[in-house]
Amino acid sequence: MSTRVGVVTFPGSLDDGDAARAVRLAGADAVGLWHADPDLHGVDAVVLPGGFSYGDYLRGGAIARFAPVMETIADAVRDGLPVLGICNGFQILCEAHILPGALIRNQHMHFRARDQRLRIEAVQPVWTNAFTDSQEVVIPIKHGEGRYVADERTLDALEANGQVVARYVGGNPNGAQRDIAAISNVAGNVVGIMPHPEHAVDALTGPSTDGLSFFTSMLKFLAGAPADQGAS
Amino acid sequence: MPLALYQVRWGTFVSFREAHTSGPAADSGKICVHSQECPVARVVVDVMLKPEILDPQGQAVAGALPRLGVSDVTSVRIGRRIEIEFAGEPDLDKAREIADKLLANPVIEDFSLHIDTALGTQDGTVKPDSDSQESEPAEAPA
Numbered sequence: 001m002s003t004r005v006g007v008v009t010f011p012g013s014l015d016d017g018d019a020a021r022a023v024r025l026a027g028a029d030a031v032g033l034w035h036a037d038p039d040l041h042g043v044d045a046v047v048l049p050g051g052f053s054y055g056d057y058l059r060g061g062a063i064a065r066f067a068p069v070m071e072t073i074a075d076a077v078r079d080g081l082p083v084l085g086i087c088n089g090f091q092i093l094c095e096a097h098i099l100p101g102a103l104i105r106n107q108h109m110h111f112r113a114r115d116q117r118l119r120i121e122a123v124q125p126v127w128t129n130a131f132t133d134s135q136e137v138v139i140p141i142k143h144g145e146g147r148y149v150a151d152e153r154t155l156d157a158l159e160a161n162g163q164v165v166a167r168y169v170g171g172n173p174n175g176a177q178r179d180i181a182a183i184s185n186v187a188g189n190v191v192g193i194m195p196h197p198e199h200a201v202d203a204l205t206g207p208s209t210d211g212l213s214f215f216t217s218m219l220k221f222l223a224g225a226p227a228d229q230g231a232s
Numbered sequence: 233m234p235l236a237l238y239q240v241r242w243g244t245f246v247s248f249r250e251a252h253t254s255g256p257a258a259d260s261g262k263i264c265v266h267s268q269e270c271p272v273a274r275v276v277v278d279v280m281l282k283p284e285i286l287d288p289q290g291q292a293v294a295g296a297l298p299r300l301g302v303s304d305v306t307s308v309r310i311g312r313r314i315e316i317e318f319a320g321e322p323d324l325d326k327a328r329e330i331a332d333k334l335l336a337n338p339v340i341e342d343f344s345l346h347i348d349t350a351l352g353t354q355d356g357t358v359k360p361d362s363d364s365q366e367s368e369p370a371e372a373p374a
Binding site: 058059062063066094095100101102104105106107108109149150151175 | 281284285286288289292334335337339340
């Protein structure tokens with residue numbers, strides 16, 4: 001039986017289609033989840049895609065976090081549901097306080113769209129077991145509010161707990177503190193990432209296929225494959 | 233929460249015109265068009281980035297001030313103002329809950345709120361000079 005991965009569509013989501021495609025390329029069934037439907041339809045994992053939910057009105061993700069589907073996801077996360085929040089999805093997870101910190105306006109005030117080098121900082125059992133420690137990857141970014149901020153105590157805790165999943169290398173595109181591009185919750189089942197792994201899944205349409213490893217990691221985890229603990 | 237109970241207006245936009253059919257203005261027995269003066273009690277929420285958060289937007293504005301011939305401004309920080317009108321009496325506790333849960337992100341923003349009962353034009357703009365281009369307010373029906 002094939003693994004089912006839900007991809008949520010909010011009003012204004014843009015990259016739900018590409019996220020679903022990445023799920024299929026990784027070898028799972030993509031299940032469309034509607035923001036107003038609190039039912040997760042038995043999916044084994046969820047992707048919150050990129051885009052401009054509710055036009056980024058008020059703050060990116062500020063309104064989407066109150067969607068009915070998010071209430072169910074918040075509960076399911078506590079039970080270990082794997083969730084990947086990409087760009088706007090990362091913003092929604094922070095607004096929902098499922099992940100700490102916040103994403104604010106890029107420091108240089110420009111919307112930045114480019115292929116970005118990242119270093120994978122934490123090889124975790126759920127979303128990054130297919131990477132090697134300190135592996136450098138190239139994944140596109142496209143955002144105007146991608147600057148990750150949190151107070152010093154939170155940043156220190158993220159570092160100490162191995163919750164920093166990826167950092168920008170070769171230039172910080174948005175002024176994110178400690179060059180943070182992706183973080184996880186303490187349990188590791190939830191990852192928020194500003195770059196777009198779903199745009200780096202095949203050689204024809206992306207700068208690399210590095211993004212696919214997030215999705216294959218998750219499938220490997222769900223299949224019960226022995227997790228690569230890696231360096232913590 | 234049912235947003236139909238409130239009117240939430242975005243501080244940086246001019247509000248659209250709309251007739252009151254309920255609330256204090258209608259109780260007085262006349263229909264009050266928004267652009268006219270009518271007494272409405274509303275809660276105003278001011279949201280600002282916490283002082284320790286860098287505000288590049290404010291910095292960009294500060295950088296533009298010399299072009300206006302202003303040279304003695306040392307800092308500009310930009311927030312947002314939200315006006316909330318309740319169907320009944322303004323509820324500060326409810327407004328505080330709205331502000332804390334939605335209008336401000338407590339990770340990066342602080343907010344303050346107050347009840348604004350001043351009689352004034354509903355679009356909240358400063359009354360223009362007589363030679364400005366502001367359009368005439370609509371006449372209320374007799």
